[in-house]
Amino acid sequence: MSIEYPGKSDTPRSHLPFSPATQVGDLLFVSGQASVDVTGKIISDTFEGEMRRSIENLRKVLEDADSDLAHVVQTRNYVRDPEDVAEFNQIYGEYFSAPFPARTTITNCLGPNLRYEIDCVAVVRKKRS
Known part of the structure; x- marks a missing residue:
């Protein structure tokens, strides 16, 4: 089974050495996503905003x-x-x-620059033929 690195040119990317997502079969492994802009710059905010x-x-x-x-x-x-x-629990439920x-x-x-980060495992939707 091959390993793929899906994404588009405007997929949020970090300047750090990791891929935003890695796909193996129908499983998608998404790296930690934080309160950053499209360039990877941290955007500090309230907990809710981040x-x-x-x-x-x-x-x-x-x-x-x-x-x-x-x-x-x-x-x-x-x-x-x-x-x-x-x-966190209230917002997560939204x-x-x-x-x-x-x-x-x-x-x-x-660290002091981030209040929240999330990563996940997801299933890729079946493409319609």
Whole structure:
């Protein structure tokens, strides 16, 4: 089975050495998405602002690889400050619905420049013939 690196020219990319997404068969592995602009520059904001920008970046990477949030099977979430976990759960429920993807959430884990980051495993949508 081959390994592919899907994306488009405007798929959010980091200047760091990793791919936004890697595909093996119908599985898509999306690297951590944070509150960054299209050039990879960190955009500091409130927790809510950073989380929403991160998930919108995730949505763009998924769509550029023929998937979407509804096809996410697992997320890993990194929340810098434990006091943001309640807000995290509320916002998360706006983007993902029951039955929710499998999920891991880690706190006290990001440096001072980021409040939130998310990565995921998703299934690629079947292309219509």
